[in-house]
Amino acid sequence: MKKTETATPALVKAKKKRNLAPYLLLLPPVLLVLIFMVYPIGYVFRLSFYDYNPVMPWLNGFKGFGNFVAIITGSEFWQAMLVSLKWVFWEVILQFTLGLIIALLLNQKFKARGFFRALIFIPWAMSGVLTAVLWNLIYNQNIGILNDLLMKVGLIETGKAWISNPSTALPSLILAELWRGVPFFAISLLAAMQSIPTELYEAGKIDGANRWQSLIHITVPQLKETIVLTTLLRTVNEFNSVDLIYSLTGGGPVGRTTTVSILLANQATKSTNYGYGSAMSVICFIILAIFAVIYLKITRFGKEEN
Template sequence: MSAPSNVNTARRAHPFEVHEKKRKKINWVPYLMIAPSVFIVVAFLFYPIGTVFYYSLFNYDLSAPYYNGFIGLENFKEIFTADKTFLPSLLITLKWVVSQVGLQLVFGMAVALLLNQTFKFRGVFRAAAFIPWAISGVLASVMWSLMYNEHMGVLNDLFMRIGIISESKAWLSDVSTAFGSIVVAELWRGIPFFAITLLAALQSIPNEMYEAAKVDGAGRRKTFFFITLPQLKNTIILTVLLRTIWEFNNVDLIFNLTGGGPAESTTTLTMYIASQAVHGSNFGYGSALTVVSFAILLIFAVVFLKVTKYEKEEAER
């Protein structure tokens, strides 16, 4: 890059069009500039993903290495026929993703519309509303567990004062409340993400459109459904897709609040994989589960984009 011969007179005149003019001579500078990034991404993202597919065909157990070796599709056969956790975990994953993404979208939209109005101290309110976005899943787990706790938690006290419940409940270890409890805790952290992206999109809608609607006599509801919503369509589709993938894979809260219990009632597929990876030792089987979850996500993404007719050109703007 610092070679003095590079800085000739022709280059000074048009520093960015060297490649254009001398087609035969390849300019290596941009390749050198992206090389480190390409290396790190390929070596530590793409290569590992590749090995997951490879290991899924193996028995690869750190604690019992004598049985390690190629076993073909045995892992997959076991997942679909013998595994008692796999199928229920799919259903729980569906429940988790649909409730999270659906509720985050609805409440995130409400918050975005709210914060898009003009009022005093708007900046302060916005910062306050977005703060949970910066809080880690583990921190959120601690904070909510301090509230849910049967003995020292504040929720039992509050709810008993209002009269919703009559005696202390163990919110996180009761099968009937565990799932709902982690859904609420994750919503606390997830709504700001939707609110931020939707607010950004709201701000890009030209004001003239609203003025025109007003002149035409459209009320608040009509304005929302005929102007705001269509204008936000692409943002919503892309955010929902990204968020679905993200929540599908998100285990921080489940891992720390319930660990997948009680009675596996909060074990999503990713939670299952994570506990296999952290506690179990058969990486071959874990890899096979990972491949299955990847396939599910891939199919979902393709179908989702087809069904919603996401406009590519506009996305690539």
């Protein structure tokens, strides 16, 4: 009796000590997130209710919802939102479709598969700025290759300024981002395809399914989770993407390629009206938080952790 009594507190103590270890190990990342993410976001929320301009400090002061009202009643934000929606829609649809085609192609067994896989996935490693430089060299009216190729094929008669023409600027950007973004989908979908058990296809064959039927009835349903995950993540990525647009068009011409994220980045890097910029950040943050909640619900992330 006495023995167990003395043993129990010791055991509890040992358990407690062991339980402290994971918290200590997670302390550095949690601190980083608190200092460089949670605090800044709180700061943005606070600033969004103020007039805050480091260049004109005499005007600084509490403004209530003034910044939000200015954003919502102005046209700048809504125009940018429209561009963002177009941008995200086309990027996700096109990247997914082409990514799926590539994954299907590379999921076949043939010689040189490894070679094509390595080759086609290269843009995955490229940055937005780099992609902007590469495509600038293609689109450029004076030194680019696109005009020459299209003229040779007979699709156009005179060279076009693809990036500075308001009607072609956004499609040009979409193509460049497509180039860089496709490998993400191709890689994720191919990996998921390779984990589909081959028995399923054999069973399908016995039931007389042709290639198209087995794609629709076996491959796609098996990929469902990956598709949901990648399309949602990419939606958020593209909504937030700045590098490529900023470097290739800077949001121009006449705002035709100014997405909400570009507007935000311009607010931060070019304007000093930080209160207004912060209020816009808050609006973006709320929009994405709603996305995140939906995302968490659909994918039920972390449920297996129990």
